[in-house]
Amino acid sequence: MTDSFAIYRARVIQRHRHLKWKVLDPLEATLMVLCGVCIGGFTLCVGLDVLTRTVGHPWLWLQQATTAFFAWGVFIGMAAATRRHDHIYLAEITKRMRGSRRTAIETLNRLVVLGVALFMVWFGFKNAMLDLGSYRMPWLIPLTVYTGIVPISGALTALFCVEQIINGYRGGYEGPEDSELIAGEPTE
Amino acid sequence: MSTGATLVVMGGLFLGLGYMGVPVAFAIMAGVLVATAFTPVSFASMIGQMFHGIDSEALLAVPFFLLVGELMSSANVVYRMIALAQTLVGHLRGGLAQVVTLFSMFFAGISGSSAADVAVLSRTVAPEMDREHYDRAFTAALIASASTMANLIPPSIMAVVYGATGFVSIGGLFLAGVVPGVMIGLGLMVYSYFFGPLGRMKPRARLIDMFVAARGSALPMVIPVIIMGGILTGWFTPTEAGMVAAAYILIVLIPALNPSHIRRLPGDFMYTGLLYSLPLTAVAGASAFGWMLAYLRGPDTVAEYISLYAGTDPRMIMLLLVLLFVIVGDFIDAVPAIIIFMPIIQKLTKVGDINPVHMGVVIITTLVFGLITPPYGLSLLVASKFVGVPFGQALVRSLPLYVVFFFTIAFTVLFPDVVLWLPKQLLPQSVGCFPNPSGSGFICPK
Numbered sequence: 001m002t003d004s005f006a007i008y009r010a011r012v013i014q015r016h017r018h019l020k021w022k023v024l025d026p027l028e029a030t031l032m033v034l035c036g037v038c039i040g041g042f043t044l045c046v047g048l049d050v051l052t053r054t055v056g057h058p059w060l061w062l063q064q065a066t067t068a069f070f071a072w073g074v075f076i077g078m079a080a081a082t083r084r085h086d087h088i089y090l091a092e093i094t095k096r097m098r099g100s101r102r103t104a105i106e107t108l109n110r111l112v113v114l115g116v117a118l119f120m121v122w123f124g125f126k127n128a129m130l131d132l133g134s135y136r137m138p139w140l141i142p143l144t145v146y147t148g149i150v151p152i153s154g155a156l157t158a159l160f161c162v163e164q165i166i167n168g169y170r171g172g173y174e175g176p177e178d179s180e181l182i183a184g185e186p187t188e
Numbered sequence: 189m190s191t192g193a194t195l196v197v198m199g200g201l202f203l204g205l206g207y208m209g210v211p212v213a214f215a216i217m218a219g220v221l222v223a224t225a226f227t228p229v230s231f232a233s234m235i236g237q238m239f240h241g242i243d244s245e246a247l248l249a250v251p252f253f254l255l256v257g258e259l260m261s262s263a264n265v266v267y268r269m270i271a272l273a274q275t276l277v278g279h280l281r282g283g284l285a286q287v288v289t290l291f292s293m294f295f296a297g298i299s300g301s302s303a304a305d306v307a308v309l310s311r312t313v314a315p316e317m318d319r320e321h322y323d324r325a326f327t328a329a330l331i332a333s334a335s336t337m338a339n340l341i342p343p344s345i346m347a348v349v350y351g352a353t354g355f356v357s358i359g360g361l362f363l364a365g366v367v368p369g370v371m372i373g374l375g376l377m378v379y380s381y382f383f384g385p386l387g388r389m390k391p392r393a394r395l396i397d398m399f400v401a402a403r404g405s406a407l408p409m410v411i412p413v414i415i416m417g418g419i420l421t422g423w424f425t426p427t428e429a430g431m432v433a434a435a436y437i438l439i440v441l442i443p444a445l446n447p448s449h450i451r452r453l454p455g456d457f458m459y460t461g462l463l464y465s466l467p468l469t470a471v472a473g474a475s476a477f478g479w480m481l482a483y484l485r486g487p488d489t490v491a492e493y494i495s496l497y498a499g500t501d502p503r504m505i506m507l508l509l510v511l512l513f514v515i516v517g518d519f520i521d522a523v524p525a526i527i528i529f530m531p532i533i534q535k536l537t538k539v540g541d542i543n544p545v546h547m548g549v550v551i552i553t554t555l556v557f558g559l560i561t562p563p564y565g566l567s568l569l570v571a572s573k574f575v576g577v578p579f580g581q582a583l584v585r586s587l588p589l590y591v592v593f594f595f596t597i598a599f600t601v602l603f604p605d606v607v608l609w610l611p612k613q614l615l616p617q618s619v620g621c622f623p624n625p626s627g628s629g630f631i632c633p634k
Contacts, residue, residue: 009459035461036454039251046248046431050424067243070251074242074472077465078213087211088466088521090564094209109210116217123235130232147239 013084015177019167020083024160031080031156038073042066061139068146075149079156082113083163095178106173107165114161120154189226191484198223198480203519207563212521216473216528220480229483234476241475241527242468245427246352250300251464252430253343257299258460259437260408261308263449268405269294270312275393275401277377282387284317285330285380292334293373294405296341297412298433300348302559302567305335310574320388328575329560329586330384332567333593334376336556339522340369343415346552348426349471349523353478353530356544358426359419360618363611364549368600372556375592383588407441420614467523474524478531487531495539502540506547506601509536510554517558521566525555543633545611545619546604553600557593560586 011029020028045066052059081087094105128151131143189197202219206212217238224234260266270291277286288309295305309331317327339346342362351358393401411433418424418432442449481487494512498504516525537547559567562583572582600607611619612632621632 009455011455011458032458032462035465036458037461039255039461039464040457042248043252043255043431043434046252046428047435050428050431066248067245070248071239071242073251073461074465074468077462078469078472080462081466081469082211084462086462086466087213088470088566089209089211090203090206090215090519090521092209093207105208109205109208112205112210112218113214116214116221119217119221119231120235120238123232126232127236127239146243147236150235150239 016085018175019164028083034076038069042069071146072149075153079153082157083160110161110165117154117157121151124150194223194226195484195486213469213473216477220476237476237479238472241472244352249348249427249430250345252434253300254464255434255460257301257304261304262456263442263446265445266308272401272405275398279390279392282380282384284387285384288313288330289334289373289376292337296337300343300345302335302338305338306570314575322385324575324577325581325585328571328577328582332560332571333589335567336559337369339556340365350526350548353527356548357618359615360545360611361548364545364607367607368553368596371596470524474527478528482531487535490532491535502542505536505540506550513554517555518561522555550600553597
C-alpha cells in the first residue's frame with residue numbers, strides 16, 4: 001500500500017526530476033506560493049464580502065478582487081501543473097513505452113501544448129491590450145487586470161514545455177515515476 | 189471544409205491528442221484552434237472564450253468545496269467520522285466494506301470531490317482492509333464506487349459546474365442529488381453484505397460506544413448542516429456556504445481537534461490552489477469547445493438526431509441522453525463533458541419539456557458512473573493506484589457494482605417525482621414552482 005500523498009504536496013515536486021532544470025525550481029515554488037495566495041485571497045475576500053454585507057456596509061470592490069484572485073489562480077495553476085505533470089490526462093500511454101517511440105510521442109505531446117501556449121501568449125496579449133479600453137463596474141477596473149494573466153500563463157507554460165522537450169530529447173523521458181501509475185502492470 | 193467535417197476534426201483531434209497523452213485542457217484547445225482555422229471566427233475570440241468560461245460567479249464554489257475536502261483529509265480529522273461509521277455498521281457482514289460506504293456518504297456531505305474521498309479512504313480504511321485480508325482489487329473497486337457519491341450528495345462540484353453553465357438552480361441540483369446518491373450508497377452496502385468478502389466479524393457496538401463516537405464526530409458533522417442550512421435558508425449562495433464551511437474548519441475544527449496541523453495550513457492552501465486550477469483549466473478549454481460546437485450547430489444536429497428516435501417523449505430523450513453520456517463519460521472527464529455538451533442538453537430539455545433540475549441530476553448520475561468505467565474511470569484509476577493494485581484487476585471487481593449504478597440511473601430517469609420531491613419541499617422555486625397567488629404554498633408544474 002503506498003502513501004504517495006505527501007510527495008504531491010511539495011512546493012517543488014521531485015517527480016520527473018530528469019525533465020527539469022534546477023534553475024527553474026524557484027519559479028515552480030513561487031507559482032505554488034501564488035496558488036496558495038490566490039485561494040487564500042479569494043477565501044478572505046468572500047469572507048469579508050459576507051461579513052460586510054451582513055453588517056450592512058458592503059464593500060463592493062471585494063467581488064472584483066474575488067474574481068481576480070480566482071481567475072489568476074486558475075491560470076497560474078495551469079502553468080504550475082505543466083511543470084509538475086499534474087494536469088488531468090485522459091490516458092498516459094507513453095508511460096508504457098520506451099526508447100525512440102516514447103521520445104517521439106512525448107515530444108509531439110509537448111509540441112501540441114507549446115503550440116496552444118503560444119496562441120495564448122500572442123492572442124491573449126492582443127486581447128489584454130484591447131481590454132485596456134473595457135472596464136468592470138463599479139470601480140472601473142480595466143479588464144486587462146483580469147485577462148492579463150492569460151498571456152503570462154501561456155508564456156510560463158511555453159517555458160516549461162521547452163524545458164521538458166530539451167531535457168527529454170537529451171536524456172530520454174523515462175523516469176522512476178513511470179511505475180507509479182501503472183502499478184505493477186507489465187511495460188512494453 | 190463543411191460544418192460536419194469541421195466538427196469531426198475538432199472532436200477527433202481532442203480525443204486523439206487526449207489519448208496520446210496531451211493534458212485534457214490543451215487537447216481540447218488544440219481541437220478548437222484547428223477548427224477555428226476553418227471558420228471565420230478569430231483566434232483571439234477563442235482564446236478570450238477560455239477566460240470567459242471561468243469568469244463565472246457560481247464557479248467560485250468549486251475551490252471552496254475542494255478546500256473543505258482537502259483540509260478535512262489533510263488534518264486527519266476524518267478518523268472520527270470513520271469511527272462513527274464503524275460503530276454503526278462495522279458489525280455487519282463485510283464490516284469494513286460497509287464502513288467505506290457509510291463513511292463516503294458522510295464525507296460526501298462535506299466534500300464535493302470524488303478524488304478527495306478516494307484519497308481519504310485509501311489512506312485510512314484501505315490499509316485496515318488489507319490487514320483483514322480483503323481482496324485489494326475489491327477494496328479499490330468499492331472505494332472508487334463509493335467515492336462517486338461525493339458528486340451527488342451535496343455539495344457537489346459537478347452540480348456547481350452544471351448549474352453555472354446551464355443556468356440551473358445549484359441548490360435544486362444539490363437537493364435532487366440526494367436520492368440517487370443515497371441509492372448508490374445503499375446499493376453498495378447491500379452488495380457488500382450479500383456478495384462482498386466476509387471480512388472479520390466484530391461484535392455490535394454498545395450504545396455507549398455509539399454515543400462516544402457520535403460525540404467525537406459531532407464537530408465535523410456540523411459541516412453539511414452549515415452548507416445546506418445556509419443555502420436553504422437563503423443566507424448564503426453555494427459559494428459563500430463553501431467559504432463558511434472552510435472558515436469553520438480553519439477556525440473551529442482544526443484548532444479543536446488537531447491543533448498541531450495549523451502550521452501545515454499554508455501547504456494545504458498551496459496544494460488546493462493548484463488542485464482547483466486543474467478542473468477549471470479543463471472548464472476554460474471546454475467552454476471554448478462548447479462555444480465552437482454551438483457555432484457549428486452541433487447541438488441542433490444531435491438534438492434532431494435524438495428527436496428523430498425519441499420524438500418529444502421526455503423518458504426516451506433522457507434514456508438516449510443517458511446512453512450518449514455513458515459513452516461520453518467513458519472517454520471524457522465529467523466537468524468538460526458537461527460544458528461541451530451543455531448546448532445539446534439545453535436544446536433537448538426544451539424539446540422534451542423536461543424539468544431542468546431533473547435533467548441535470550440524470551446527467552450527473554450518468555457521468556458519475558463514468559468515474560468507474562474504462563478507459564477513463566478517474567476514481568477507479570486513482571483508487572487502484574493508491575491501493576496498489578493493477579487497474580485491470582480493480583476493473584473486474586467493479587463490474588458487478590455497475591448493476592447498482594444502472595438501477596440508480598434508471599430510477600432517476602423513470603421517477604422524477606421521487607427525485608424532485610426534496611427540492612420541491614425545501615426549495616420549490618428551484619424546480620419551477622411559484623408562490624400561490626391566492627394563498628399559502630406553491631404551485632408546481634406537472
